[in-house]
Amino acid sequence: MSIVEVEHLAKTFRSRERASGIAESMRSFVLPRYRTREAVKDMSFALDAGEVLAFIGPNGAGKSTTIKMLTGILYPTAGAVRVLGFTPWQQRRQLAYHIASVFGQKSQLWYHLPPQDTFNLLARIYELDMTEYRKRRDFLIEVFDIAEYIRTPARKLSLGERMRCELAATFLHKPRIVFLDEPTIGLDVIAKQRIRDLIALLNVEERVTVFLTSHDAGDVEQVCRRAIVINHGEIILDESVATLKRDYLKAKTIDLQLGGTVEELLTDEVGDRQSRLKLQLAAPALKREGIQVLKAQGHSLRLEVDTTSCPLEPVIASIMQQQHILDMTISDPPMEKIIAAIYGSQGTVQPPVEAENVSL
Numbered sequence: 328m329s330i331v332e333v334e335h336l337a338k339t340f341r342s343r344e345r346a347s348g349i350a351e352s353m354r355s356f357v358l359p360r361y362r363t364r365e366a367v368k369d370m371s372f373a374l375d376a377g378e379v380l381a382f383i384g385p386n387g388a389g390k391s392t393t394i395k396m397l398t399g400i401l402y403p404t405a406g407a408v409r410v411l412g413f414t415p416w417q418q419r420r421q422l423a424y425h426i427a428s429v430f431g432q433k434s435q436l437w438y439h440l441p442p443q444d445t446f447n448l449l450a451r452i453y454e455l456d457m458t459e460y461r462k463r464r465d466f467l468i469e470v471f472d473i474a475e476y477i478r479t480p481a482r483k484l485s486l487g488e489r490m491r492c493e494l495a496a497t498f499l500h501k502p503r504i505v506f507l508d509e510p511t512i513g514l515d516v517i518a519k520q521r522i523r524d525l526i527a528l529l530n531v532e533e534r535v536t537v538f539l540t541s542h543d544a545g546d547v548e549q550v551c552r553r554a555i556v557i558n559h560g561e562i563i564l565d566e567s568v569a570t571l572k573r574d575y576l577k578a579k580t581i582d583l584q585l586g587g588t589v590e591e592l593l594t595d596e597v598g599d600r601q602s603r604l605k606l607q608l609a610a611p612a613l614k615r616e617g618i619q620v621l622k623a624q625g626h627s628l629r630l631e632v633d634t635t636s637c638p639l640e641p642v643i644a645s646i647m648q649q650q651h652i653l654d655m656t657i658s659d660p661p662m663e664k665i666i667a668a669i670y671g672s673q674g675t676v677q678p679p680v681e682a683e684n685v686s687l
């Protein structure tokens with residue numbers, strides 16, 4: 328059953344244009360000019376209980392504006408939304424007891440207080456039964472492994488430690504839906520993984536519905552089961568992450584720092600040595616479809632591997648047989664590249680020109 332229903336949702340911002348110079352300012356005072364921007368256009372989708380949705384798109388696509396309408400912070404210009412049966416902008420207070428949001432760029436923990444005090448305040452804000460609250464708090468402290476941080480003022484915590492406390496605070500009142508806006512932004516690889524695992528765990532254990540926006544393809548791939556891709560305020564793709572993975576998230580980039588020079592790993596059987604892209608790896612195990620040499624210089628080697636035709640493990644194992652690996656990074660394609668590929672596959676040659684009207 329759908330717990331989020333969005334029908335023909337639209338939001339247009341109308342903002343006054345700033346004038347420069349005294350004459351223009353006087354003119355604008357008498358005859359103001361307005362700029363309208365269609366941040367969200369005719370958006371419709373539904374979300375079932377327990378789903379984990381990636382709501383993705385490039386900067387300015389309309390993600391935050393949509394989340395703000397779903398959580399009741401903004402009124403739409405047109406359309407209808409029901410979240411757990413509530414109309415968010417009319418029943419924001421009632422809805423707040425059942426949902427939660429985390430904004431990676433903004434902290435909801437009181438800056439000067441230890442997270443423990445914030446938890447106590449939130450328990451009062453959400454009118455939780457104190458015995459139930461203590462049980463819940465202790466459970467979350469254990470799951471999120473934050474016992475050693477909860478008595479330290481939030482300002483003294485590292486970003487990763489703070490994010491774990493933020494998430495624990497978010498789940499205190501057992502929300503049925505969590506809106507996570509860039510929950511892993513700025514975190515290192517280990518901290519990112521930890522946050523992803525925790526979100527996945529809470530989704531499975533408590534069947535909480537997750538609505539996640541991120542510019543990190545790893546968040547989408549590892550946490551979400553469905554993806555809605557938007558651009559210019561419109562949905563351009565609504566697919567399972569499995570399909571997205573097969574079609575767009577398949578390339579991984581491996582950056583290696585080797586003990587020896589890359590020369591020893593390469594062969595010039597295939598043509599022109601000057602053209603790096605034509606270089607081929609010498610080891611037979613690496614001469615296969617799906618591996619492309621992007622860069623080979625000194626001790627650095629960068630490969631792009633299509634994981635649908637070539638798993639990563641044998642590639643790395645084969646290189647290790649021949650050379651010491653001093654350092655290695657495996658990265659996902661940037662989200663912007665994935666979205667550009669989706670655009671390409673939709674037959675859209677050029678992204679639509681953003682509607683921007685200036686009116687008097």
Ligand SMILES: Nc1ncnc2c1ncn2[C@@H]1O[C@H](COP(=O)(O)OP(=O)(O)OP(=O)(O)O)[C@@H](O)[C@H]1O
Pocket residue numbers: 340341342364365366384385386387388389390391392393
């Ligand atoms: N309060 C506002 N007044 C005027 N325009 C706004 C306002 N808020 C957002 N916009 C515009 O609406 C469009 C969508 O913005 P939004 O913040 O929803 O994008 P986003 O997809 O969340 O981007 P990002 O990934 O950069 O956070 C942008 O062009 C933005 O400039």
